Amino acid sequence: MSSNPASSVDRRNGGFSLVEVTMSIGIVSFAFVALFALLPVGMTQFREAMDSSVKTQIIQRVVADAQQTDFDLLRAKPTEIRYFDDQGTDLGAEPHSNSIYTVEVVVQAATQIPAQKASSSENLVTVQIRIANDPARAPSPFDEKSTLAISRHVALIARNKHG
Numbered sequence: 610m611s612s613n614p615a616s617s618v619d620r621r622n623g624g625f626s627l628v629e630v631t632m633s634i635g636i637v638s639f640a641f642v643a644l645f646a647l648l649p650v651g652m653t654q655f656r657e658a659m660d661s662s663v664k665t666q667i668i669q670r671v672v673a674d675a676q677q678t679d680f681d682l683l684r685a686k687p688t689e690i691r692y693f694d695d696q697g698t699d700l701g702a703e704p705h706s707n708s709i710y711t712v713e714v715v716v717q718a719a720t721q722i723p724a725q726k727a728s729s730s731e732n733l734v735t736v737q738i739r740i741a742n743d744p745a746r747a748p749s750p751f752d753e754k755s756t757l758a759i760s761r762h763v764a765l766i767a768r769n770k771h772g
Contacts (some may be wrong), residue, residue, distance in 0.1 A: 663710070664740050664760055666697035671714055672764045675736045680768040684718040684734055704746050711743040711750045720765065732768040737761070 625633075671691070675683055692700040692708035700708050717735040722728055740760040741750035750757050 660742060663693075663695065663697045667693050667710060667712060667740060668738055668762050668764075670697070670699065671712065671738050672736065672766075675714075675716070675764065675766055680732075680734075680766075683716055683766065686714075686716045689714040708746060709742065709744050711741045711746070713737075713739040713741075713751050715739075723765070732770075734766050736764045736766055738764070 678686070689702065691702055691712045691714065692705050693710040693712060694700055694705075694707045695709045697710075715737040717737065719729050720733040720735045722730050722733065738761070739751055740762075741747075741755070741757045743750045743757055747755060747757065749755060751759065
């Protein structure tokens with residue numbers, strides 16, 4: 610019986626050694642640990658981006674509603690509290706189980722003209738919008754003692770005179 614030396618060499622080099630397999634598992638494990646460490650940061654950034662996007666939609670909706678309201682009615686409008694869900698859908702003036710955002714809309718009829726600090730205009734109102742991310746629906750989310758993060762936004766709306 611003669612043994613072929615070439616066939617024994619091929620059999621020995623045909624697979625991976627235990628050391629090579631262990632090294633590759635270690636490298637892959639190190640990469641996965643690094644990727645998993647980035648997941649919480651990525652999820653936080655995603656949540657903040659979604660929150661910012663929904664707040665922008667809410668602001669656009671509130672300002673559009675104010676612009677479409679008759680100017681004299683808008684000037685006489687009292688402070689309004691509205692509730693919105695996580696998609697930015699208006700849930701109305703009553704607290705709702707799905708509400709995530711509490712929005713306070715304050716209309717100031719006596720508005721100073723931005724370029725002229727000393728004068729005000731009867732044809733201009735300031736709409737102040739405050740948004741609280743308030744999933745627990747605190748009784749007073751806009752109170753000075755509240756620990757909620759409040760976004761503040763201002764829009765100036767002018768009377769549209771026809772003809």
